Amino acid sequence: MKDNMEGRKLVDQMDVKFQTRDVQVYYGDTHAIKDVNVDILDKTVTAFIGPSGCGKSTFLRSLNRMNDTIPIARVEGKILLDGEDIYDPKVDPVQLRAKVGMVFQKPNPFPKSIYDNIAYGPRIHGLARNKAELDDIVEHSLRRGALWDEVKDRLQEPGTGLSGGQQQRLCIARAVATEPEVLLMDEPCSALDPIATAQVEELIDELKQNFSVVIVTHSMQQAARVSQKTAFFHLGNLVEYGDTDQIFTNPVDPRTESYITGRIG
Amino acid sequence: MTDATHGTAEPAEPRRRKASLYASDAHTRRRNAAEKRFRAYGIAAIAIGLFFLLVLLVTIVRNGTPAFTQTFVTIEVALPADKLDKSGNRDIEEMKKVSTFGYAPLVDDALAEALAQAGIETPFANAKDLRQIVSASVAAQVRDAVLADPALVGTSHEFRLLAASRVDGYMKGRVTRESVARDKNISAEHLDIVDQMIAAGLVERRFNPGFVFGADASESRPESAGIGVSMLGSFFMMLVVLALALPIGVAASIYLEEFATQNRFTDLIEVNISNLAAVPSIVFGILGLAVFIQFAHLPSSAPIVGGLVLTLMTLPTIIISTRASLKAVPPSIREAALGVGASKMQTVFHHVLPLAMPGILTGTIIGLAQALGETAPLLLIGMVGFIASNAPASFADGFLAPNSAMPAQIYEWAKRADPAYYERAWGGIIILLVFLMVMNIIAIILRRRFERRW
Numbered sequence: 146m147k148d149n150m151e152g153r154k155l156v157d158q159m160d161v162k163f164q165t166r167d168v169q170v171y172y173g174d175t176h177a178i179k180d181v182n183v184d185i186l187d188k189t190v191t192a193f194i195g196p197s198g199c200g201k202s203t204f205l206r207s208l209n210r211m212n213d214t215i216p217i218a219r220v221e222g223k224i225l226l227d228g229e230d231i232y233d234p235k236v237d238p239v240q241l242r243a244k245v246g247m248v249f250q251k252p253n254p255f256p257k258s259i260y261d262n263i264a265y266g267p268r269i270h271g272l273a274r275n276k277a278e279l280d281d282i283v284e285h286s287l288r289r290g291a292l293w294d295e296v297k298d299r300l301q302e303p304g305t306g307l308s309g310g311q312q313q314r315l316c317i318a319r320a321v322a323t324e325p326e327v328l329l330m331d332e333p334c335s336a337l338d339p340i341a342t343a344q345v346e347e348l349i350d351e352l353k354q355n356f357s358v359v360i361v362t363h364s365m366q367q368a369a370r371v372s373q374k375t376a377f378f379h380l381g382n383l384v385e386y387g388d389t390d391q392i393f394t395n396p397v398d399p400r401t402e403s404y405i406t407g408r409i410g
Numbered sequence: 411m412t413d414a415t416h417g418t419a420e421p422a423e424p425r426r427r428k429a430s431l432y433a434s435d436a437h438t439r440r441r442n443a444a445e446k447r448f449r450a451y452g453i454a455a456i457a458i459g460l461f462f463l464l465v466l467l468v469t470i471v472r473n474g475t476p477a478f479t480q481t482f483v484t485i486e487v488a489l490p491a492d493k494l495d496k497s498g499n500r501d502i503e504e505m506k507k508v509s510t511f512g513y514a515p516l517v518d519d520a521l522a523e524a525l526a527q528a529g530i531e532t533p534f535a536n537a538k539d540l541r542q543i544v545s546a547s548v549a550a551q552v553r554d555a556v557l558a559d560p561a562l563v564g565t566s567h568e569f570r571l572l573a574a575s576r577v578d579g580y581m582k583g584r585v586t587r588e589s590v591a592r593d594k595n596i597s598a599e600h601l602d603i604v605d606q607m608i609a610a611g612l613v614e615r616r617f618n619p620g621f622v623f624g625a626d627a628s629e630s631r632p633e634s635a636g637i638g639v640s641m642l643g644s645f646f647m648m649l650v651v652l653a654l655a656l657p658i659g660v661a662a663s664i665y666l667e668e669f670a671t672q673n674r675f676t677d678l679i680e681v682n683i684s685n686l687a688a689v690p691s692i693v694f695g696i697l698g699l700a701v702f703i704q705f706a707h708l709p710s711s712a713p714i715v716g717g718l719v720l721t722l723m724t725l726p727t728i729i730i731s732t733r734a735s736l737k738a739v740p741p742s743i744r745e746a747a748l749g750v751g752a753s754k755m756q757t758v759f760h761h762v763l764p765l766a767m768p769g770i771l772t773g774t775i776i777g778l779a780q781a782l783g784e785t786a787p788l789l790l791i792g793m794v795g796f797i798a799s800n801a802p803a804s805f806a807d808g809f810l811a812p813n814s815a816m817p818a819q820i821y822e823w824a825k826r827a828d829p830a831y832y833e834r835a836w837g838g839i840i841i842l843l844v845f846l847m848v849m850n851i852i853a854i855i856l857r858r859r860f861e862r863r864w
């Protein structure tokens with residue numbers, strides 16, 4: 146497996162977005178992530194699957210240094226974004242997060258208007274020079290979030306007044322609006338009904354044309370539907386990483402197989 | 411669910427199955443009775459609370475409202491030029507040389523004249539003896555009016571003069587003929603005259619703006635004492651508190667809540683802030699005396715010192731409520747902001763603080779209201795007992811010139827021997843309560859207005 150990965154690394158060098166080497170994450174004394182080595186590709190949807198508590202969110206959050214906000218969290222090892230170590234002291238985590246956007250498990254729109262929800266990121270990063278440009282960004286982002294047609298007539302209404310599925314698409318549009326290179330999604334559909342889930346999945350499929358998308362999911366069907374690469378985590382270890390088709394049809398590790406067939410819950 | 415049924419259900423299972431839903435079993439009846447009893451306790455508790463509140467309000471209103479009215483004597487006062495402006499050229503500096511002693515006889519004569527016109531007999535041969543009907547401050551009142559408008563000299567002008575405190579007390583039922591028997595300030599004969607003056611429409615009780623806007627007066631002239639100047643004292647103190655406690659408190663809270671790492675040191679600060687909130691206010695008073703007056707040499711009795719002391723006292727209240735409202739902002743909002751690449755400070759100022767605003771404002775206003783009613787620390791920095799007889803001359807003077815504060819003024823009045831002052835103390839309490847009520851209403855309105863969490 147290791148040889149396999151090394152080989153691909155050489156071939157796809159240009160397409161690798163994130164490279165992680167021997168990443169360890171600790172919460173105080175808890176060793177939540179152990180020796181994780183993974184290459185996350187550009188313009189690809191990568192799914193993180195695994196039983197709950199195995200560290201999927203923890204690892205995801207270390208990719209945009211969201212773990213910095215947890216005082217007891219500690220990250221070791223190397224995480225390279227386009228070859229640059231994101232934990233280098235010279236790196237400003239705020240700058241990193243503008244490049245690596247995030248969508249959370251529970252839709253969390255700002256208690257502001259739909260427009261301001263989208264416009265906030267571009268505003269603080271100075272992406273628009275004037276109101277017209279900002280309007281463009283808002284429309285474009287909402288279109289990418291597959292929400293434009295539903296909200297175009299009520300941009301000034303509160304984002305929190307939307308339905309759960311719409312809120313999550315608003316959050317995705319908000320993340321997209323800052324023009325990130327990678328989009329991290331932590332169980333983005335777990336609070337949504339099947340119809341909203343289908344909409345978001347369709348959206349993810351479109352987003353991969355421009356971004357590298359990493360999605361944590363506890364639904365294997367979802368992973369199979371949306372992702373091209375799948376990483377299976379178990380007890381803090383990355384057990385298996387490979388093409389989604391291969392993981393689901395022909396897993397190498399017995400633990401992966403047990404999980405996929407429903408024997409590890 | 412399973413737990414609840416397991417304990418009782420096993421032996422009772424067969425009986426339960428048969429029981430009708432229409433008939434309540436013993437267990438249900440007992441539970442319902444307990445619930446009913448608890449509701450009764452609650453209602454009783456609220457009723458007791460309301461009863462005391464009602465008693466309090468009725469007492470305050472009954473005792474306090476008389477202070478807002480005052481007895482006035484309305485008479486025509488002749489202002490002869492030969493006495494008030496000997497040079498005749500209406501030169502203010504020249505006219506100022508005539509002191510209140512020059513004006514007092516004019517009022518005496520005016521009184522005698524008014525009585526004669528109304529056909530009221532007086533047992534006094536000397537007009538000077540009528541002086542006890544009006545306040546000792548009337549000569550000054552007439553003089554001030556003349557100096558303000560020199561054109562009055564040489565004419566006869568109608569003045570509404572403050573009646574003496576005893577006359578006012580007689581009107582309000584506080585003073586009776588028996589009680590004046592041994593009073594050298596007034597006699598039963600004066601009261602007879604007052605009765606006739608009332609009948610003639612010369613004496614009447616009406617709303618007295620002087621009580622709300624005026625300055626305190628000496629112990630012997632309760633009729634002209636007002637709370638206005640100490641209100642200004644309170645106002646300037648509140649300005650100091652607001653200008654210092656709000657920014658310091660909010661900055662400290664934001665730092666502690668959003669930026670500081672949790673460690674021994676911040677824990678220590680946290681514990682100390684909670685302790686500080688429980689420190690008796692008099693301790694802050696003596697601290698203020700030692701630090702601001704004795705060490706920093708700020709003027710004593712000055713609102714700035716009072717404001718500084720009350721700031722110390724209010725800070726913990728503001729910090730505690732601000733931190734509570736910052737804590738109440740859901741972490742998901744912070745994550746959302748950080749997730750789109752906002753910095754820590756942008757997150758706090760763009761998202762967290764606006765959401766915490768209603769709580770912060772409420773806490774601040776409650777802190778201010780507390781400070782407004784605080785008396786004990788003012789005792790120690792000399793703001794009690796000081797007779798604030800003049801409104802501050804300038805804005806800076808408002809902070810630096812000796813003054814009193816509303817609660818201190820009330821305390822001072824309650825302490826004075828004359829029952830007329832006791833009545834004013836109650837009146838002052840009404841004003842203080844109105845202020846507190848207004849502040850609370852503002853707090854509620856602000857909370858409603860900002861609390862659009864959507």
Ligand SMILES: Nc1ncnc2c1ncn2[C@@H]1O[C@H](COP(=O)(O)OP(=O)(O)O)[C@@H](O)[C@H]1O
Pocket residue numbers: 172175177195196197198199200201202203204215217
């Ligand atoms: N903020 C935290 N503080 C301490 N431990 C945490 C924290 N977040 C997660 N953990 C621990 O780290 C492990 C991995 O959690 P998480 O990454 O949330 O798992 P997953 O997302 O796969 O369900 C769990 O054992 C969890 O208890």
Ligand SMILES: [Mg+2]
Pocket residue numbers: 201202203331
């Ligand atoms: Mg998780």
